[in-house]
Amino acid sequence: MSTTSDGLETPATWRRDHHNDFDLDSVEFNEEYESAIDDLVARCPVAHSSVGKGYHVVSRYADVRRIAQDWQNFSSADGYQPNRPEEMPPIYPDECDPPYQTRWRRQLDHHLSPRVVRSYEASVTEHANFLIDQFIERGEFDVVSEFASVLPSRVWFNSFLGLPVEDLPPLMDAVEQALVGPIEGRTEGWGKLFSYLDAHLKKRDGEEPRDDMMSAVLAGVELDEGFNPSMGGGPADAKIDMGAPCPWSHKVAALSNVTAGGLGTATYLIAGMAQYLAANPEDAQRLRDDESLRPQAIEEFIRAFASVVAMARTATSEVEVAGTTFQPGDRVVLLFPGATRDPEIYENPGEIDIDRNFTVNAAFGFGPHRCIGSHLARLLGKVALATMLERLPDLTAAEGNEPRYLTSVTREVSGIKLSFTPGLKLGGE
Ligand code: HEM
Numbered sequence: 001m002s003t004t005s006d007g008l009e010t011p012a013t014w015r016r017d018h019h020n021d022f023d024l025d026s027v028e029f030n031e032e033y034e035s036a037i038d039d040l041v042a043r044c045p046v047a048h049s050s051v052g053k054g055y056h057v058v059s060r061y062a063d064v065r066r067i068a069q070d071w072q073n074f075s076s077a078d079g080y081q082p083n084r085p086e087e088m089p090p091i092y093p094d095e096c097d098p099p100y101q102t103r104w105r106r107q108l109d110h111h112l113s114p115r116v117v118r119s120y121e122a123s124v125t126e127h128a129n130f131l132i133d134q135f136i137e138r139g140e141f142d143v144v145s146e147f148a149s150v151l152p153s154r155v156w157f158n159s160f161l162g163l164p165v166e167d168l169p170p171l172m173d174a175v176e177q178a179l180v181g182p183i184e185g186r187t188e189g190w191g192k193l194f195s196y197l198d199a200h201l202k203k204r205d206g207e208e209p210r211d212d213m214m215s216a217v218l219a220g221v222e223l224d225e226g227f228n229p230s231m232g233g234g235p236a237d238a239k240i241d242m243g244a245p246c247p248w249s250h251k252v253a254a255l256s257n258v259t260a261g262g263l264g265t266a267t268y269l270i271a272g273m274a275q276y277l278a279a280n281p282e283d284a285q286r287l288r289d290d291e292s293l294r295p296q297a298i299e300e301f302i303r304a305f306a307s308v309v310a311m312a313r314t315a316t317s318e319v320e321v322a323g324t325t326f327q328p329g330d331r332v333v334l335l336f337p338g339a340t341r342d343p344e345i346y347e348n349p350g351e352i353d354i355d356r357n358f359t360v361n362a363a364f365g366f367g368p369h370r371c372i373g374s375h376l377a378r379l380l381g382k383v384a385l386a387t388m389l390e391r392l393p394d395l396t397a398a399e400g401n402e403p404r405y406l407t408s409v410t411r412e413v414s415g416i417k418l419s420f421t422p423g424l425k426l427g428g429e
């Protein structure tokens with residue numbers, strides 16, 4: 001293919017017209033990822049997909065921000081995913097609007113606030129060192145399966161929820177199935193996560209409340225306008241008793257929402273940083289020598305390895321964005337890596353520049369749904385970077401290093417193999 005159906009020339013490498021035949025779950029979008037996103041930002045601010053019921057894709061920073069902030073005209077109450085399977089149970093606060101969404105955020109935000117997250121730094125460092133101990137004598141590791149995916153998951157499970165890390169492997173698979181697996185299997189993925197967390201929430205319900213995330217979820221919130229009772233197969237005409245305590249299912253939905261974030265998002269960041277350190281030894285040395293460079297560098301890594309790719313909204317009125325008029329009911333996907341790669345905001349966005357200075361990180365979104373886990377993601381980035389710099393000093397690509405990507409609502413990577421001069425275990429867990 002060399003032109004789009006609206007007559008624009010496309011890169012010769014494209015095998016799909018991402019302007020008019022966009023598909024978030026396609027092999028082509030996964031493989032032509034950066035080039036497709038950059039082209040959408042440059043020339044097609046509102047792309048179109050005819051997959052399933054069809055949807056629009058908005059990619060520029062200003063448009064993504066505007067829609068994410070305008071929850072009155074762009075609702076989240078029909079779900080985060082285009083062509084969402086009807087029977088998929090809703091998750092909160094993701095799949096509802098204010099004021100109900102605000103109630104959940106007020107209830108949960110404190111437990112992921114900068115101050116609370118900071119108090120976990122020592123425990124995150126312990127987890128990171130424990131994991132590095134498992135491979136440091138070998139002098140090489142599979143970055144994702146031995147470090148980048150297990151670190152966030154262990155931290156979330158063990159430190160934040162107090163759940164046994166032995167239970168993690170099937171749940172990490174379930175989150176992957178729910179977020180990037182084939183669409184037909186996503187309800188099943190969420191179902192596995194819901195049923196595991198439902199059982200643990202019930203167990204904690206019989207115990208004394210604590211000052212933690214589980215107890216905050218258990219305390220629940222009052223029902224309010226902003227959620228869609230028919231999502232997940234509920235009756236469309238259900239009578240909602242506003243002001244009554246939310247049902248048990250909403251609590252499981254809230255714990256599942258934060259857990260999917262806790263397990264499924266920081267991996268891409270940590271893996272990306274490891275790859276960057278291996279490919280840029282001079283920058284690695286600068287970051288090793290000068291700790292003051294690290295906070296801004298981490299912000300840049302979060303921008304460059306933005307793991308949440310696309311979240312949907314539904315237009316609730318006739319509204320125009322970047323020359324396209326949406327009709328009520330139209331599904332609109334916000335492409336966050338478009339916003340993070342918009343040259344209007346970030347000069348040479350395709351380049352990773354650890355000295356880049358900016359204040360708003362579009363990778364975490366905007367408006368009421370802006371990421372609740374951003375401080376935890378930053379802490380995970382900080383600890384992962386520090387422990388890799390200190391303990392794996394000369395990272396380099398190893399034999400069999402063949403990164404493979406998978407893209408849908410989130411972007412995932414696997415197959416990164418790096419080597420380094422073997423070192424000594426620190427011991428203990
Ligand atoms: C680098 C890592 C991360 C990135 C890039 C990221 C990105 C995002 C983005 C773009 C949104 C906005 C979605 C929207 O507008 O519809 C979001 C929301 C959310 N994130 Fe994150 N996230 C990350 C880490 C985390 C972590 C570690 C957690 C959990 C501890 C988490 C939990 C959530 C939740 C629950 C929401 C929904 C908030 C709401 O609807 O009010 N995220 N995230």
